[in-house]
Amino acid sequence: MIDLLKQDALTVLQPGFHGTSAPGWLLDRLGEGLGSVALFSRNIESPEQLAKLTAQLRNVRPDVLVAADEEGGDVTRLEARGGSSFPGNLALGAVDDAALTRAVAAELGRRLAACGVNLNWAPSADVNSDPENPVIGVRSFGAEAWRVARHTAAYVEGLQSAGVAACTKHFPGHGDTAVDSHHALPRVDVSLATLRTRELLPFRAAVEVGTKAVMSAHIVVPAIDPDHPGTLSRAVLTGLLREELGYEGLIVTDGIEMRAIADAYGVERGTVLALAAGADAICVGGGLADEETVIALRDAIVRAVREGDLAEERLADAAARVRELAAWTVSAAGAAQGTAPAPDIGLTAARRALRVTRTEAYVPLDAAPYVAAFTPVANIAVGDETPWGISAELERLLPGTVTGSFRADDALTANVLRLAGDRRIVAVVRDVHRHPWMAQALGSLLAARPDTVVVEMGVPQAPPSGALHIATHGAARVCGQAAAEVIAGRD
Numbered sequence: 001m002i003d004l005l006k007q008d009a010l011t012v013l014q015p016g017f018h019g020t021s022a023p024g025w026l027l028d029r030l031g032e033g034l035g036s037v038a039l040f041s042r043n044i045e046s047p048e049q050l051a052k053l054t055a056q057l058r059n060v061r062p063d064v065l066v067a068a069d070e071e072g073g074d075v076t077r078l079e080a081r082g083g084s085s086f087p088g089n090l091a092l093g094a095v096d097d098a099a100l101t102r103a104v105a106a107e108l109g110r111r112l113a114a115c116g117v118n119l120n121w122a123p124s125a126d127v128n129s130d131p132e133n134p135v136i137g138v139r140s141f142g143a144e145a146w147r148v149a150r151h152t153a154a155y156v157e158g159l160q161s162a163g164v165a166a167c168t169k170h171f172p173g174h175g176d177t178a179v180d181s182h183h184a185l186p187r188v189d190v191s192l193a194t195l196r197t198r199e200l201l202p203f204r205a206a207v208e209v210g211t212k213a214v215m216s217a218h219i220v221v222p223a224i225d226p227d228h229p230g231t232l233s234r235a236v237l238t239g240l241l242r243e244e245l246g247y248e249g250l251i252v253t254d255g256i257e258m259r260a261i262a263d264a265y266g267v268e269r270g271t272v273l274a275l276a277a278g279a280d281a282i283c284v285g286g287g288l289a290d291e292e293t294v295i296a297l298r299d300a301i302v303r304a305v306r307e308g309d310l311a312e313e314r315l316a317d318a319a320a321r322v323r324e325l326a327a328w329t330v331s332a333a334g335a336a337q338g339t340a341p342a343p344d345i346g347l348t349a350a351r352r353a354l355r356v357t358r359t360e361a362y363v364p365l366d367a368a369p370y371v372a373a374f375t376p377v378a379n380i381a382v383g384d385e386t387p388w389g390i391s392a393e394l395e396r397l398l399p400g401t402v403t404g405s406f407r408a409d410d411a412l413t414a415n416v417l418r419l420a421g422d423r424r425i426v427a428v429v430r431d432v433h434r435h436p437w438m439a440q441a442l443g444s445l446l447a448a449r450p451d452t453v454v455v456e457m458g459v460p461q462a463p464p465s466g467a468l469h470i471a472t473h474g475a476a477r478v479c480g481q482a483a484a485e486v487i488a489g490r491d
Contacts, residue, residue: 005312007033008319009301012275014038014067014252015294016285020045021313022056025291030057034294036065036320038285039117041080041386044068044351047115050078054116061118063326067167067283072108072346073474074138078115080386083477086346089124090459091353091473093141093151101151102158104349107342109162118329120213121167121252121283123155125202131461132434136175138458138474143175145198149205156211163335165325167252168206169215171241172230173199177219185220185229185260191276192223204245212325213250214241215277218260228277229260232270237278250325252281257288267293268300275301275309280318350478355471357464363451364489368400370420372445373428374412374438375405388475389428390455393484408437413444424448426487427466430475455483 014036017026030037037057044050057064068077073088086108092101105123112120127148128140141151145328150207156166172195179184188199203214216231222284224240225233231253241247253274256262261270264441271282283304284293304310373389391403404419406412416425427445439462446452446465457475464471472479485491 004281005302005305005315006298008315009298010294011035011319011322012281012301012315013294013297014281014283016040016043016284016289018042018289020049021053021215022405027056027060027349028289029294030064034061034064035319035326036119036281038283039066039068039077040286041077044077044080047078047111050115050117055111058116063323063330065119065165065322065329066117067121068112069121070108070112070117071122071124071139071183072104072148074386074388075231075477076386076476078111079477083387083480084480085476087350087353087476087479088138088474089141089151089155090128090138091350091476091479092155092485093147094355094473095349095352096147097352098154100349100352101154103342103345104398105155105158106339107345109164110339110341112164113162113333113335117164117166119167119213119325120157120159121169123166123168124170125152125168125206126170126173127198127202128165128459129176129190129198131459133175133177134278134434135177137431142174145201149202153205153209156206156209160210160212160332161373162339163329163333165212165329166206167213167215168203168211170217170219170254171214172217172221172224173203174217174219175199185218185264187220187222189222195221195223202246203241207245207247211249212250214247215252215254215283216274218254218258223450231256231261232265232273232277234277241277250281250321251279253283255286256282256284257286263441267321268296269456271297272300272304272310275318276314280321282303286446292372323334346476347478347481350472350474350476350482351485351491353473353479354482354486355460355473357469361450362467365398365424365453365487368398368402369394369426369453369487370423371403371415371426371428372420373403373405374430374432374441375407375480376430376435376438387477388430388457388480390480390484390487392428393477393481394426394487397484397488397490406441408435411414412437412441413448416441416445417448424451424453424456426453428455428457430456431461432456433459433461435464453487457483
């Protein structure tokens with residue numbers, strides 16, 4: 001006899017796993033009612049391999065939701081090993097052409113659908129109002145709410161036109177924080193009036209164009225609920241998102257194993273509290289990705305219902321929303337087949353996003369340069385495995401280009417000058433305004449070699465510097481290619 005309570009408990013989970021093919025335990029759980037599977041870069045080697053993997057999942061459950069965190073730009077899972085073919089949100093916001101954003105998202109959706117991914121944890125609708133934000137940055141369309149709202153709506157429309165459900169994140173807005181919720185619990189200390197006119201504006205826009213999913217943020221917003229992070233707050237998920245914004249679709253949590261939740265509540269209790277607050281699906285698997293975790297969460301949900309800590313009707317409603325979205329993805333599956341491929345749209349957008357500043361003293365390069373990449377620690381959402389910079393593309397255009405990677409070090413500038421020798425230097429930085437060591441080293445380098453070219457691949461908050469300054473608004477592969485074209489005189 002089917003245990004409907006266990007079935008519903010499995011339906012609301014979105015677990016990850018290890019490997020590039022589905023393990024037996026995952027297929028067993030799909031057969032028992034698991035509604036979703038989460039994919040990360042560890043699961044993806046190529047589009048062909050990914051298509052085989054998702055087909056393997058659908059042989060067991062044809063309507064399974066296959067989710068991935070494919071924002072394009074710095075955060076890519078499809079192209080984690082080589083860098084994204086699409087610029088990220090900040091580049092699209094800098095161009096400020098909603099039709100271009102829609103086209104980029106449609107092509108990204110087409111590629112996801114071709115691989116069998118039907119739920120994308122994107123776009124980020126966070127307004128990056130705090131320049132010190134360590135986790136959003138170039139993942140945001142910008143610092144102005146109207147700009148973020150315009151491009152969030154366009155992105156949702158483009159992605160869903162390809163039959164892939166958009167998941168707008170991180171509600172109610174992770175932009176005004178200087179803390180990464182992967183590591184700790186951030187706070188957004190603004191008034192409710194500010195929240196409504198700034199953070200909520202992009203989410204309203206996403207709801208209006210029919211985003212199929214919204215992801216919650218592990219942040220405390222005292223103006224709404226001083227006692228609980230948004231993911232665990234009924235006031236945030238039910239009161240604000242459902243009742244005030246009128247949202248009817250799926251609510252997904254950010255990774256429930258992130259320390260903002262796990263350290264204070266534990267993963268099992270956090271899962272139950274999130275469902276009780278109004279979440280419909282629990283994302284887990286960035287760090288916890290095994291059968292034991294899935295079974296423990298399933299049993300914790302069932303136990304909470306039986307002990308009266310979670311209403312059975314709330315769990316049934318959450319599971320029904322998962323199934324409703326799954327049904328939409330099945331009906332929309334053919335949409336991508338009618339979408340004409342646009343393989344160069346990402347590079348087109350990256351080129352348009354460049355902001356180039358030349359001084360009168362700038363002399364174009366006439367030989368292969370030395371590239372000094374000032375490399376900060378990557379945030380967890382981006383990951384260490386995804387390459388960034390301009391070296392590969394510049395080497396292609398200017399054979400003989402040499403590259404060195406540098407982290408914080410008292411002798412950084414001296415090392416760059418020594419290794420560069422007589423070559424022109426191209427300094428590649430990322431969020432120089434957030435890293436004092438980087439700003440100091442860059443200043444010393446420019447004092448010694450004022451003909452240095454500077455490429456800023458993060459948020460261009462600091463004033464332009466160098467004989468030639470290029471702001472790419474992101475570190476995707478195509479952003480590096482567009483910058484390399486300018487440096488090599490091919491623009």
